[in-house]
Amino acid sequence: MWIYLLILLPLLFSVLVLTVPSFQFRSWLLLLSGLLFAGIGVPLALGLLPAEVDTLWIGLDPLGQVVLFATSLLFAMCAWYAVEYLAYRQERGNRIFIFCLLIFQSSMMLAIVSRHLGLLWFAVEATTIASAPLIYYNRNSRSIEATWKYMLICSVGIALAMLGILFIGYSALHAQLPTVLILDELLHHAAALSPPWLLAGYVFMLVGFGTKMGLAPLHSWKPDAYGEASGLVGALLAGGLTSVAFLAILRGVQLMNAAGQMATAQQTLLALGLLSLVVAAIFVMRQPDFKRMLAYSSVEHVGILAISVAIGGAALFGGMIHLIGNALVKGTLFLAAGNIHRRFGSKHLSQVRGALAVLPMSGAIFIAGFFAVTGTPPAALFFSEFTIVRAIFSADKPLIALVFLATLAIVFIGMAQTVFRMSFGNADASVAENPYRDSWRTTLPPLLLLLATITLGIYQPEPLVALLYQAAALLGGSA
Amino acid sequence: MTSFAELLLLSVLLINFLLLGSSRLGALIRAVALQGVVLAVLVLVSQGISLHSVSLATIALALKGVIIPWYLSRAMADIKIRREVEPVIGYIPTLLLGAVITALAFLFAQSLPLIDAHATSLLIPTALAVLGTGFLLLITRRKAITQVVGYLVFENGVFLIGLLLVDAIPLAIEAGILLDVLVGVFVMGIVMNHINREFSSINTENLCSLRD
Numbered sequence: 001m002w003i004y005l006l007i008l009l010p011l012l013f014s015v016l017v018l019t020v021p022s023f024q025f026r027s028w029l030l031l032l033s034g035l036l037f038a039g040i041g042v043p044l045a046l047g048l049l050p051a052e053v054d055t056l057w058i059g060l061d062p063l064g065q066v067v068l069f070a071t072s073l074l075f076a077m078c079a080w081y082a083v084e085y086l087a088y089r090q091e092r093g094n095r096i097f098i099f100c101l102l103i104f105q106s107s108m109m110l111a112i113v114s115r116h117l118g119l120l121w122f123a124v125e126a127t128t129i130a131s132a133p134l135i136y137y138n139r140n141s142r143s144i145e146a147t148w149k150y151m152l153i154c155s156v157g158i159a160l161a162m163l164g165i166l167f168i169g170y171s172a173l174h175a176q177l178p179t180v181l182i183l184d185e186l187l188h189h190a191a192a193l194s195p196p197w198l199l200a201g202y203v204f205m206l207v208g209f210g211t212k213m214g215l216a217p218l219h220s221w222k223p224d225a226y227g228e229a230s231g232l233v234g235a236l237l238a239g240g241l242t243s244v245a246f247l248a249i250l251r252g253v254q255l256m257n258a259a260g261q262m263a264t265a266q267q268t269l270l271a272l273g274l275l276s277l278v279v280a281a282i283f284v285m286r287q288p289d290f291k292r293m294l295a296y297s298s299v300e301h302v303g304i305l306a307i308s309v310a311i312g313g314a315a316l317f318g319g320m321i322h323l324i325g326n327a328l329v330k331g332t333l334f335l336a337a338g339n340i341h342r343r344f345g346s347k348h349l350s351q352v353r354g355a356l357a358v359l360p361m362s363g364a365i366f367i368a369g370f371f372a373v374t375g376t377p378p379a380a381l382f383f384s385e386f387t388i389v390r391a392i393f394s395a396d397k398p399l400i401a402l403v404f405l406a407t408l409a410i411v412f413i414g415m416a417q418t419v420f421r422m423s424f425g426n427a428d429a430s431v432a433e434n435p436y437r438d439s440w441r442t443t444l445p446p447l448l449l450l451l452a453t454i455t456l457g458i459y460q461p462e463p464l465v466a467l468l469y470q471a472a473a474l475l476g477g478s479a
Numbered sequence: 480m481t482s483f484a485e486l487l488l489l490s491v492l493l494i495n496f497l498l499l500g501s502s503r504l505g506a507l508i509r510a511v512a513l514q515g516v517v518l519a520v521l522v523l524v525s526q527g528i529s530l531h532s533v534s535l536a537t538i539a540l541a542l543k544g545v546i547i548p549w550y551l552s553r554a555m556a557d558i559k560i561r562r563e564v565e566p567v568i569g570y571i572p573t574l575l576l577g578a579v580i581t582a583l584a585f586l587f588a589q590s591l592p593l594i595d596a597h598a599t600s601l602l603i604p605t606a607l608a609v610l611g612t613g614f615l616l617l618i619t620r621r622k623a624i625t626q627v628v629g630y631l632v633f634e635n636g637v638f639l640i641g642l643l644l645v646d647a648i649p650l651a652i653e654a655g656i657l658l659d660v661l662v663g664v665f666v667m668g669i670v671m672n673h674i675n676r677e678f679s680s681i682n683t684e685n686l687c688s689l690r691d
Contacts, residue, residue, distance in 0.1 A: 118652035125659040132666050141677045145686040147670050148623065155630055155663050156617065162637050162656070163610075169644040174594050179647035196592050224689040283691055292691070 002040055002049050003060055006109045009036060014102035023094060027083040030098045034079025037105065041072030046463045056182050057116040062470035063254075064112045066320050067247050069464075070327035071112070071240040073452065075105055077445040078232050081335050084441035085232055088342065097137055104130040104236070111244045117165045117181040117251065121158065124212060124248055127241060128154045134236075135229040146221075146228035153221045154212055161208025161248070167201030168193075168255065183251060190258030198259055205252040206268055213245035215272045215306060216279035219299045223283075226295035227347070231338020234291065238298040238334060239327035246305055246323065250475065253309060257476045262312070270310035274400070276303025277407040284414035288349040291341070293418050294333055297373055300411050301326045301381075307404065308388050309475060311395055316477035318387030320468040321456070325372075325380030328453045332369040335446035336362045340422070343436045349418060354427035361443040363423055365450055370419045372453050374412040380456035484524045487517050488601040491639075492581060495612040498632060499577040500570055504563055504624060508551050511628050514609075514635055515543025525602075526645055534650055539638070542657050547631065547664050554668045555624060558675045567619045580611035602639060610636030623671045623681040627664060634660050 013033040017026050043049045044060065045068040051060040060068070082101070086094045107130055111123035128151065136147040165181060172186065173179045174194035180186070186193070211218040226234045256265035280300035287293040301322070308319025337347070339362035344352045356363035372379035375386075385408065392401040460468075469477075494514045501507040519540035526532035555561075566573065584607035597603060613633030617626055641648065671681055678685040 116652065118648050118656065122652060122655040122659055125656075125663070129659065129662050129666055132670070136670065136673075139673070141685075142688055144670060144673050144677055145689055148667075148674065148683070148686055149689075151663070151667055151670060152617075152626060152630065155667075156633060159630070159633055159637050163640060166637070166640045166644055169647045173644065173647070174592065179644060181644075181647055181652075194592065223691065227689065287691070 001053075002044050003051060003053055003058060003113050006037060006040055006044070007106055007113070009033060009040075010102040010106035010109070014099050014106070017095060017098045017102065023090065024087075026094050026098050027086050030101060031079050031083050033102060033105070034076040038072040038076035041068050041109075045069035045072065046467065048463075056184060057119055058113045059115045059184075060113050061474060062467055063247060063250055063474055065467055066323060066471045067112050067243045068109075069467075070243055070324040071108060074235065074239045074327050074331045074449070077331055077449050078235055078335070081338075081442060081445040082232055084439065085230070085338065088436065092137065092139075096133060100130050100133045101236075104134065108240055108244050112247060115183045117168065117183060117186075120248055120251065121162050121165055124161070124209065124245065125155070125158050127244065128158060128212070131233070131237065131241065134233040135225050137230055137233065138228065143228040146224040149221045150225040157208050157211025157218065159208070160211070161205050164201045164204025164206075164208055164252070167197050167204060168252075169201075170194075171197035171201060183254070186255055187258045190255055191260060193255075193259055195259070195261065198255065199261065199264065202252045202256050202261075202265060203268065206249055206272070209245045209248040209252075210272060213242050213249065213302050214299055215302050216276040216299055219276070219279065222299060223292040223295040226298065226334075227289055227292040231291075231334045231336075231341060234294065234337070235331045235334035238294065239330035242298060242302050243323055243327055246302065250309070253475060262476055266310040266312060269306045270400070273303045273306030273310055274403055276300065276306065277404065277411075281407040281410040281414065284411050285417075287414065287418055289347050290349070290352070290418055290422055291334075291337055291347045293415060294330070294337060297333075297411065297415060298330065300407070301330075301373075304385065304388065304404075307392075307400075308384075311388065311391050311397070311400075312476055313391055313395065314477070315388045315391035315395075316472035316475050317468055318384045318391065320471050321380055321387070321460070322384035325384055325453055325456060328449045328456070329369055329373045329379065329381060331449040332365060332446045332453065333373060335442070335449070336366040336369060339436075339438065339442050339446075340366060343434050344427075344431055345434060349421055351428070352422040353425045354423075354431075356423045357425075358427045358431055359438050361438040361447075365443060365446050367419060367423055368450055369446070370415055372450060374415060375408060378454055378457040380453050383457045484521060485601050487521045487524060488605040491517055491521075491605050491635075492601075492608055495581070495608060495632075496574060496577055498612060498616065498628070499573045502563055502570060504555055504561055504622070505552065507563070507625065507628055508548050508555065511631050511635075512544055512548035514632070515548070516540060518635060518638055519544055521639075522642065522645075525642060531650055532645070535645070535653055538654050538657055542661050543631070543635070543638075547661060550665065550668060551624065551627065554671060557672060558624075558681055560622070560624075560681065563620060563622050563625055565621065566625075567621060573615060573619055576615060577612060580615065581608040584608040584611060597643065602642060606636050606639035608636075609633075609639060612636075621682050621684055623667075623674055623683050626683065627667050627671070630667075631660075631664070 107126035114120035171193040214222040284296040497510040522536040588604040616629030
């Protein structure tokens with residue numbers, strides 16, 4: 001019942017938003033929807049509300065709960081931030097923007113709880129369509145370009161994922177099993193599925209949903225989309241959508257694991273994960289555009305997520321924490337970056353200097369977010385990356401650990417160059433004329449997300465730890 | 480009945496070449512509409528008449544054969560262009576590549592571990608050739624509208640593979656998937672219109688300001 005409510009609630013609000021004539025009232029509807037969503041979503045994720053449903057198509061398992069926990073917190077903070085953000089952009093209107101945000105949220109929720117692979121595909125493609133107009137919000141030539149690339153690359157990518165899903169269905173047909181695309185049925189029969197078709201299906205799912213997640217070399221749309229979208233949308237894409245796409249990949253991994261082919265699944269994930277780390281390390285160096293820099297940081301973190309599953313064992317627990325930490329801290333960084341972008345009217349280092357002096361709150365949050373995202377203690381990402389590295393060492397793969405640590409260090413240095421150059425020093429005189437000032441409405445949401453990231457690094461509440469272990473167990477980790 | 484299905488699949492293959500060789504956008508859109516119609520008929524011919532197959536064929540016919548092509552031609556009329564000039568590689572080389580893709584699709588399909596009912600059918604090689612054609616259009620054409628057609632052709636290939644599994648996919652899901660494609664194309668059409676307004680053309684070569 002609660003699950004259906006979380007799918008329908010944003011849909012209901014989206015219809016309301018279309019009909020309400022008042023600009024301000026529409027923003028408040030978004031905020032209300034975000035708060036209600038988190039108010040139900042977080043207890044549901046932690047198992048404090050019953051999640052039972054009466055269909056095989058929909059259901060919440062621990063993996064879905066982890067993603068739900070992260071995305072509902074993120075969405076609530078983004079909705080809060082949106083009220084003030086949209087007020088600055090009154091001339092743009094907010095009807096379509098909020099409508100798409102709510103459809104986006106509803107389809108993310110549907111993707112999280114889909115137990116039918118066809119339904120999962122439908123939901124993930126719906127997130128693409130709903131988010132394309134969000135990326136296009138600024139309506140200039142650069143955002144058109146970003147939207148076009150995003151739409152085309154992700155749609156074709158996801159069509160490949162559909163092909164993968166069909167191959168998995170064919171693997172059941174080939175093995176003369178009842179052909180259904182319901183995950184639990186497939187998991188039940190996994191050992192009997194025809195191996196070549198299952199393997200082909202998994203690979204296509206990985207490539208398709210990997211495009212959506214932004215694993216290198218399938219990440220080419222990501223710097224453009226994150227760079228040109230508003231900070232608010234960047235936060236939802238980098239924190240929410242990557243997690244949902246990762247979940248879709250994990251459905252394929254679950255099948256491979258149940259079929260006794262986990263080693264193959266792990267090798268492919270390891271290859272894409274390591275490549276993502278290397279690509280992020282190369283392109284984050286001397287990156288003069290701080291939003292594109294955040295996009296490459298996202299490529300790095302999806303790489304880490306892939307590697308955590310590739311290593312397995314204790315790394316899975318680290319990966320689950322990493323998923324939550326990444327979602328929270330990406331919210332911090334993109335929202336703070338949005339504030340800085342608005343004040344300076346630019347996201348390029350040539351024009352952004354002295355952010356800390358001009359915007360003490362946003363600047364400080366951005367710097368703290370930078371330390372958190374690069375895995376500095378005590379943030380959750382330090383804890384998760386440390387767990388993953390330790391697991392890589394105990395799996396006796398020192399070379400992988402070396403690449404992992406080296407690329408993390410390079411990304412830290414690369415990001416530090418950009419972050420420090422934009423933060424310190426004196427701003428140009430022209431910046432003083434810009435009317436934007438930090439207010440608690442635009443700084444508190446990223447600050448709260450930052451505090452949540454740090455808290456999670458120091459103290460993990462018992463129900464959450466139990467949940468993370470259950471989620472890891474679904475991927476073959478020890479419970 | 481089977482031979483009629485094979486005949487339809489052959490025409491799908493021929494339409495691939497029509498798509499690859501068209502320099503006129505109107506002809507291109509008519510070709511993809513025709514392919515959609517053939518796919519809809521193919522559903523009925525290969526699956527027999529049942530509530531499921533008739534509904535699926537009707538939805539496919541409406542979306543792939545009528546609504547999406549109509550929407551694309553309207554978008555084209557708004558933008559006021561008729562001709563795709565200068566593809567990245569010329570029409571003759573594209574047609575040759577199309578032939579190579581088709582041949583490879585047949586060779587590759589033979590090596591696939593298929594169940595007996597599908598082993599001799601044209602369905603798998605045709606689906607692979609359609610997928611390849613879609614990719615080729617996506618990669619080698621510069622106009623945004625041709626890329627959308629490429630995406631549609633690619634989707635047609637996925638749809639053909641889906642015919643192997645019609646029983647496994649409930650109608651609601653199939654309809655949802657087709658609906659996603661429809662709304663996706665609708666959004667692409669809007670973006671295309673804005674590309675045209677911003678650059679006075681829908682050449683995607685103009686989309687090159689973002690890079691590292």
